[in-house]
Amino acid sequence: MFDFTATYTDLYQISMAQVYFQKGKKDDCAVFDYYFRKIPYNGGYAVFAGLGDLLKTIEQLQFSEEDIAYLSTQNFDTEFLAYLKDFKFTGSIYSVQEGDVVFANQTILQVEASMVEAQLIETILLNLLNFQTLIATKASRVKLVAKNKTLLDFGLRRAQGPGGYFASKAAMIGGFHGTSNVIVGRDYNIPISGTMAHSFIQSYDDELEAFRDFAECRPTNCVLLVDTYDTLKSGIPNAIIVAKEMEAKGQKLLAIRLDSGDLAYYAAQSRKLLDEAGLEYVKIAVSNQLDEFVIKSLQEQEAPIDIYGVGTNLVIGKPNGALDGVYKLSFSNGTPRIKISESLIKTTLPYRKQVYRMKDKNGKFIGADAIAIYTESKVNIQHHPHEPYKQLEVAHYDQEPLLSEVMKDGKKLIPDYSLQELAAYSKSRIDLLMREYKRFDNPHIYKVGISTQLKEERDRLIQLHK
Amino acid sequence: MFDFTATYTDLYQISMAQVYFQKGKKDDCAVFDYYFRKIPYNGGYAVFAGLGDLLKTIEQLQFSEEDIAYLSTQNFDTEFLAYLKDFKFTGSIYSVQEGDVVFANQTILQVEASMVEAQLIETILLNLLNFQTLIATKASRVKLVAKNKTLLDFGLRRAQGPGGYFASKAAMIGGFHGTSNVIVGRDYNIPISGTMAHSFIQSYDDELEAFRDFAECRPTNCVLLVDTYDTLKSGIPNAIIVAKEMEAKGQKLLAIRLDSGDLAYYAAQSRKLLDEAGLEYVKIAVSNQLDEFVIKSLQEQEAPIDIYGVGTNLVIGKPNGALDGVYKLSFSNGTPRIKISESLIKTTLPYRKQVYRMKDKNGKFIGADAIAIYTESKVNIQHHPHEPYKQLEVAHYDQEPLLSEVMKDGKKLIPDYSLQELAAYSKSRIDLLMREYKRFDNPHIYKVGISTQLKEERDRLIQLHK
Numbered sequence: 001m002f003d004f005t006a007t008y009t010d011l012y013q014i015s016m017a018q019v020y021f022q023k024g025k026k027d028d029c030a031v032f033d034y035y036f037r038k039i040p041y042n043g044g045y046a047v048f049a050g051l052g053d054l055l056k057t058i059e060q061l062q063f064s065e066e067d068i069a070y071l072s073t074q075n076f077d078t079e080f081l082a083y084l085k086d087f088k089f090t091g092s093i094y095s096v097q098e099g100d101v102v103f104a105n106q107t108i109l110q111v112e113a114s115m116v117e118a119q120l121i122e123t124i125l126l127n128l129l130n131f132q133t134l135i136a137t138k139a140s141r142v143k144l145v146a147k148n149k150t151l152l153d154f155g156l157r158r159a160q161g162p163g164g165y166f167a168s169k170a171a172m173i174g175g176f177h178g179t180s181n182v183i184v185g186r187d188y189n190i191p192i193s194g195t196m197a198h199s200f201i202q203s204y205d206d207e208l209e210a211f212r213d214f215a216e217c218r219p220t221n222c223v224l225l226v227d228t229y230d231t232l233k234s235g236i237p238n239a240i241i242v243a244k245e246m247e248a249k250g251q252k253l254l255a256i257r258l259d260s261g262d263l264a265y266y267a268a269q270s271r272k273l274l275d276e277a278g279l280e281y282v283k284i285a286v287s288n289q290l291d292e293f294v295i296k297s298l299q300e301q302e303a304p305i306d307i308y309g310v311g312t313n314l315v316i317g318k319p320n321g322a323l324d325g326v327y328k329l330s331f332s333n334g335t336p337r338i339k340i341s342e343s344l345i346k347t348t349l350p351y352r353k354q355v356y357r358m359k360d361k362n363g364k365f366i367g368a369d370a371i372a373i374y375t376e377s378k379v380n381i382q383h384h385p386h387e388p389y390k391q392l393e394v395a396h397y398d399q400e401p402l403l404s405e406v407m408k409d410g411k412k413l414i415p416d417y418s419l420q421e422l423a424a425y426s427k428s429r430i431d432l433l434m435r436e437y438k439r440f441d442n443p444h445i446y447k448v449g450i451s452t453q454l455k456e457e458r459d460r461l462i463q464l465h466k
Numbered sequence: 467m468f469d470f471t472a473t474y475t476d477l478y479q480i481s482m483a484q485v486y487f488q489k490g491k492k493d494d495c496a497v498f499d500y501y502f503r504k505i506p507y508n509g510g511y512a513v514f515a516g517l518g519d520l521l522k523t524i525e526q527l528q529f530s531e532e533d534i535a536y537l538s539t540q541n542f543d544t545e546f547l548a549y550l551k552d553f554k555f556t557g558s559i560y561s562v563q564e565g566d567v568v569f570a571n572q573t574i575l576q577v578e579a580s581m582v583e584a585q586l587i588e589t590i591l592l593n594l595l596n597f598q599t600l601i602a603t604k605a606s607r608v609k610l611v612a613k614n615k616t617l618l619d620f621g622l623r624r625a626q627g628p629g630g631y632f633a634s635k636a637a638m639i640g641g642f643h644g645t646s647n648v649i650v651g652r653d654y655n656i657p658i659s660g661t662m663a664h665s666f667i668q669s670y671d672d673e674l675e676a677f678r679d680f681a682e683c684r685p686t687n688c689v690l691l692v693d694t695y696d697t698l699k700s701g702i703p704n705a706i707i708v709a710k711e712m713e714a715k716g717q718k719l720l721a722i723r724l725d726s727g728d729l730a731y732y733a734a735q736s737r738k739l740l741d742e743a744g745l746e747y748v749k750i751a752v753s754n755q756l757d758e759f760v761i762k763s764l765q766e767q768e769a770p771i772d773i774y775g776v777g778t779n780l781v782i783g784k785p786n787g788a789l790d791g792v793y794k795l796s797f798s799n800g801t802p803r804i805k806i807s808e809s810l811i812k813t814t815l816p817y818r819k820q821v822y823r824m825k826d827k828n829g830k831f832i833g834a835d836a837i838a839i840y841t842e843s844k845v846n847i848q849h850h851p852h853e854p855y856k857q858l859e860v861a862h863y864d865q866e867p868l869l870s871e872v873m874k875d876g877k878k879l880i881p882d883y884s885l886q887e888l889a890a891y892s893k894s895r896i897d898l899l900m901r902e903y904k905r906f907d908n909p910h911i912y913k914v915g916i917s918t919q920l921k922e923e924r925d926r927l928i929q930l931h932k
Contacts, residue, residue, distance in 0.1 A: 002628060010622055010646040011660030019666070019683040030669065070652040075686045115669060122663075126623035127630060156476055157592035158788045162468060163629030164593060180476040186536040194477030197588075199795035200485070202803045203496065203581060217485040220541045229806060229931065261808070312788045321782040322624045329665035337668045340695060342727070465695065 002165070004057050006087060007067040009123040014071065017116045018080045026083075030118045031331035031352045034109040034129060040137055040320040044443025045433060047140045047426055048108055049173045050132030051098035053166070055412040057128065058089050058121055089117050093407035096355070098417065099173055099426035100402065101433055102133075105345075105385060106448045107353050107371055108325075110403065115332060122327045130325040131163060132170040134317040138292075139174025140430065142310060144438055145296040150307040152193045153179040154287055155315030167315035172419040173426055176310075188419050193309075195223035195257050195285070202228065208238040215242050215253070222246070223255040223285055226270070231258065236270050240277045255283035255307060263288065264303040271304040283307055291318065292440070338461045344386035349454060350461055358397035365432045367444065368392055369402070372451035382449030392449060468631070470523050472553060473533040475589040480537065483582045484546045492549075496584045497797035497818045500575040500595060506603055506786040510909025511899060513606045513892055514574055515639045516598030517564035519632070521878040523594065524555050524587055555583050559873035562821070564883065565639055565892035566868065567899055568599075571811075571851060572914045573819050573837055574791075576869065581798060588793045596791040597629060598636040600783040604758075605640025606896065608776060610904055611762040616773040618659045619645040620753055621781030633781035638885040639892055642776075654885050661689035661723050661751070668694065674704040681708050681719070688712070689721045689751055692736070697724065702736050706743045721749035721773060729754065730769040737770040749773055757784065758906070804927045810852035815920060816927055824863035831898045833910065834858055835868070838917035848915030858915060 020026045039046050063071070063084045072081055091113020102108050109129070111118050142151060153171045156164040168181035169188055178191035185192035196214055204210035211224050224242065226235025236256065243253035256274070258266045263286045274282050286298075287309035295308055312318065328348045329337045336350030351373045358368040370382035378399055384390035406414050417425075436444035450458070473480075486492045505512050529537070529550045538547055557579020568574050575595070577584050608617060619637045622630040634647035635654055644657035651658035662680055670676035677690050690708065692701025702722065709719035722740070724732045729752045740748050752764075753775035761774055778784065794814045795803045802816030817839045824834040836848035844865055850856035872880050883891075902910035916924070 007648040131627040160626035160629030161597040161632040163626030166627040182473040192477045203798045316787040321787040332669045
């Protein structure tokens with residue numbers, strides 16, 4: 001659906017690009033790091049998402065004629081505009097795999113390109129990765145508590161405009177099973193789901209007639225919304241009548257949906273009525289302001305719910321709403337670069353890097369990732385990034401390198417993974433993470449450290465700037 | 467940038483549409499109401515936005531061949547799909563003017579169309595109006611405290627994916643002056659702004675050289691970012707050197723930007739240094755996690771700041787992230803419709819309606835809107851919607867009807883207002899609202915009531931359903 005054009009960016013990227021162009025710095029080789037500073041939802045991990053969309057977007061990113069015509073009204077240099085007309089990203093990208101678990105202050109992705117090219121993709125990169133990672137992480141949290149229950153995204157109507165498109169998609173990476181969002185089903189080949197709105201039933205004089213018409217016209221995956229008038233006295237009894245009529249035609253009612261009231265109570269009562277009518281196979285779906293905490297509570301109450309429809313709180317990544325991912329220069333023109341900050345915690349890390357994940361003999365994550373200069377093939381000691389006396393011996397662990405080249409000379413090197421593949425990969429990685437990192441309250445802190453060599457280089461550069 | 471196609475919707479809309487189509491209810495005339503239940507940010511008013519985009523989208527909304535091909539794999543009826551192929555919205559829309567102040571549980575917009583058409587536009591309608599109203603309202607709150615200072619939107623990198631496009635646009639309706647978002651500048655003819663990133667300065671060995679190159683290549687509206695190394699010892703002194711060099715060439719440095727640390731302190735110190743150097747005209751811009759509360763505090767401290775750059779908190783509508791706008795059936799097939807809820811407050815209002823805003827002799831809003839059946843030309847008493855004994859005599863007020871026909875037979879009746887026009891209209895309306903409704907803490911509650919006739923009709927229908 002989306003054809004991002006290269007003016008989908010912040011003005012300052014183009015302004016800086018012109019200066020690089022005019023001052024002969026255009027082709028200076030630069031490395032930028034993508035990472036975030038805080039795991040969303042006060043959680044213990046995040047799920048990295050958006051890489052596939054990003055690479056596809058960058059491969060074809062260009063300034064349209066309309067873009068150039070517009071920019072020519074904004075005080076840009078004529079030669080520079082001629083250059084932009086033929087702009088194409090020709091650099092390399094190194095990245096963690098989409099769907100993997102990632103942590104704060106860890107290099108997740110690096111761009112190696114000319115200054116101009118690296119700068120002109122910053123905004124779209126942050127825009128796509130920050131949001132999809134935010135939503136995939138939220139979905140993953142819901143998935144953890146919902147266990148084997150079916151999870152559906154119903155959020156488009158309350159999403160942040162077309163942000164809803166990528167929200168529905170990212171939710172699948174985090175473990176959702178389907179969405180109500182038709183265009184995302186179309187574009188990403190994922191199951192679409194839906195029932196009926198209250199307005200459908202209101203438009204009839206009689207609830208039973210509404211149910212009958214719906215079951216007749218849409219018998220496949222038929223779900224009846226039972227709370228328009230009175231769930232237990234009207235909705236469920238009418239649904240039972242229709243389910244029996246469907247049986248007579250060799251059809252099966254898939255589920256009833258509850259959208260208001262005390263969901264645990266109504267689910268239990270509905271289950272009882274359905275079972276008494278011999279409709280043990282009819283599932284119960286619920287919706288209405290769900291999030292991971294409400295679902296956790298419903299699960300703990302053993303509410304007989306089979307399908308959770310999650311809307312607003314999922315697709316806007318409530319309560320955070322944004323991931324604070326940043327894009328920082330770490331190398332340019334042959335020189336390692338840092339941005340000094342008042343606190344060491346915000347000082348950036350120089351050089352192109354590799355990140356090693358420590359694993360035990362069984363392949364489980366031990367809870368430590370070490371950031372190293374990319375030429376280091378192994379890390380012996382990982383140092384706390386800003387507490388000078390904290391360090392961890394890691395030489396004896398299996399060390400999995402997380403960053404691999406995913407784009408070279410502007411060409412994507414990895415296949416188009418399906419959302420099902422990304423979700424399966426994500427699940428396999430979350431399974432390797434100890435449960436202490438997955439709890440909602442004060443999760444264990446995954447250690448992200450730096451190698452001795454990277455630490456020494458960083459500290460040397462800090463001294464140099466003083 | 468956005469070509470919304472008709473599968474940008476929830477599956478259930480299309481499912482319900484098929485039932486209406488097959489059961490002869492396709493052309494039943496329906497009326498749906500758009501309203502929200504809670505004013506965002508615990509505020510006293512909201513700014514209605516998104517109408518222009520919505521009408522343009524609906525005018526051209528259709529199912530593409532790709533959509534139809536996809537839907538044909540999803541168990542839809544062949545004749546119905548043939549109908550969808552030629553789908554076009556041919557109904558009417560009545561609406562409050564874009565930019566006006568609106569309140570909770572007040573009819574803001576009504577759609578009058580066939581059941582199928584009304585249902586097939588629900589999702590895009592809610593998706594566009596909810597989000598833009600959320601952001602225009604946020605922007606308006608920032609504007610209230612920032613008074614005559616310049617407000618710039620810098621949020622695209624942390625926005626919810628392409629939601630950022632409409633966020634930047636809606637911010638202008640709420641009173642912002644410009645955005646860093648280039649494509650929105652292109653598409654809506656609004657000023658774009660931008661300075662430089664820290665990476666620009668880091669890419670040089672020397673801050674002064676970076677400033678000089680930037681000023682040379684981008685002298686118009688030149689803003690220098692001064693906090694990369696040391697604001698007061700390096701950034702400002704270097705900016706002063708460059709400003710003087712620009713003066714010698716007959717140019718003027720527009721501003722310096724602060725992006726970290728205590729903004730009130732650094733703004734004051736920077737102002738002092740600039741003034742001492744005879745650079746009283748150089749403005750001070752600040753950014754870094756701003757919102758209406760931080761800006762209010764900076765203004766109360768009389769920080770010498772001229773330009774506020776607001777990012778994440780603006781474009782994601784923090785902390786709400788979503789407006790809870792709904793779309794409820796109020797009339798169909800010749801019959802008024804209501805949805806009964808456990809509480810009267812959530813029970814919907816039947817009929818096509820008009821909303822009257824009460825004004826005093828000076829044209830100021832007195833703080834009361836009355837919802838009436840559309841045939842009522844005046845309201846004498848407005849009743850509290852769910853507290854039976856609360857009512858207000860309003861016959862003596864000037865009564866401004868808020869809903870007017872903005873689309874007829876699927877054609878937009880209103881012009882394409884510029885964002886500047888919408889912002890000016892919005893400001894004129896906010897100015898008519900007493901300040902008690904605009905404060906952040908426990909604002910005065912604007913009274914939204916219902917006419918005697920509407921109340922009697924609603925109560926009659928509730929009885930009927932019992």
